[in-house]
Amino acid sequence: MGMHKSREAATKFFALQGDRQAMNPSLTIYRGLKHAGIDFVISVPCVNLQKLLDLVGKDPEIIHVPVTREEEGAGLCAGAWMAGRRSALLMQNSGLGNSINALASLDILYGIPLLMIISHRGGAGEPIVGQVPMGRLTAPLLDAMEIPHFSPTCDEAEDKVNDAWSLAAAGRKPVAVLLDLDFWRGA
């Protein structure tokens, strides 16, 4: 639903932006979301997500609902998907820890697709010590839950976001795109 409209709007948007911002990390993810036809975004903020959240919030084709906790967001995304929407959850990897039971006993149990766009904190160059434990545990947790995950570079990210949604929709399961500190520096 809304696929053609989304593509048209995305094309128009890209034409306006031009190629000079092609390497902008936030814009790259936004383009990926638009190409995937995502029209329902739930978010809990991370400092690295602020520009992306601005882009999503200003897009009249996307219903954007900031929530209080990522697990709550997983519930909203599930309901929105059952309503015929394409939903994405934008959050920090700390929020993955807050969402484990919902991912397992809601999304995986019922076969509900979910695109998770995750700011992956706690890796190389992380200044906040509190981010480090979940930084290390993020990929192992996803592996343990058999949730596919990708860690694209800025160049790859637009296609990877679109691919991740396709995989989620076809496999009826959650899929994660992990965006680490290097990604947000535009590396």
Next chain:
Amino acid sequence: MKRMEAIALAAETAQAQGALLISNIGFPSRELYAARDRPENFYMLGSMGLASSIGLGLALGLPCRRVIVLDGDGSVLMNLGTLATIAHYAPENYLLVILDNCCYGSTGSQPTCTHLGTDLAAIALAAGVKNVENVDNAQDLTRALIGRGVVVVKVEPGNANVPVIDLSSEEIIERFMRSARPTPSS
């Protein structure tokens, strides 16, 4: 009022309204299944605390369909932030019914904080929900089920003697989605 009576009343009203009905984990879903099974019922078998959030996502995603959520006091206490989110988005087609029996009914009736006086209706109001009702009888509940926002229903502790739901999670969601909207996407 017994919870099963409140659930049966909500199910009857939902059917009359053509509303989608999301029911909470454990005995509430079993009681709904026994009282009035419909494809428009989504029986939440896991994810305790998220019935209200699933319903909110449905209501925002499908503005043309009325959505009623049957939640519990223990479950809402587990996801109190949901009341703030509901207050902020307040879709007209959304009603959260909190069946408050002051205990975790499906796990042996251990008391919740509402047993000690925590007032979920007052919390909903303080969170910014404009339409909040407190009811404790069938007549008032019937009236409240027409509305929107949040209604807290005081019910007796205890579960009805009803079997487990003999539908798979796949069956529950497929028939629910077929009834919720005409053509599947994604």
